[in-house]
Amino acid sequence: MSMVEPLVAMVVLSFSLLGSVSMLALAQKGIAGGGRKLEAIALAESRLERLKAVPYQSLLKADLGGDGWLEVRLNDSGSAGDAVAGDGGYTARQAINGVMVTWAVRPDRPSLANSPMATITVTAAWSDQGGRRRTVRLGMRRANPVFSGRAF
Secondary structure, eight states: OTTHHHHHHHHHHHHHHHHHHHHHHHHHHHHHHHHHHHHHHHHHHHHHHHHHHSOGGGTTEEOSSSSSOOOEEOBOSSOTTOSSTTSSOEEEEEEETTEEEEEEEEESSSSSTTOSEEEEEEEEEEEOTTSOEEEEEEEEEEEOTTOOSSOO
């Protein structure tokens, strides 16, 4: 009888430990997904902060590396991340660590220089471990500091 009790206790203990191990694996998966989302949000916020820092007239030029060199011009051509050609929305994109960061500048008027304000949207998109597409979108309105209220 004394040998049966420890065996039963070991079986019960092993089943409870197996359940704990599967919970640890599930927790690890959740932590990894949260880390990926945090990275995407940080990339989108970083791009939005850069767009806040540049002069208003330079919103359609992109400094991808943050080194002061302009690598990309935003386009309204219907390609390279721009949805519709000629719609007034200027778009550029950059892939960073498997996250596609797309930003768009949409002036209130056809010309950025003659527009009182512009809407800026930054979207970060990635695929989670299950292959589902996830996105984070941030936006802001930016005023033209030299707009005088009259059309040029």
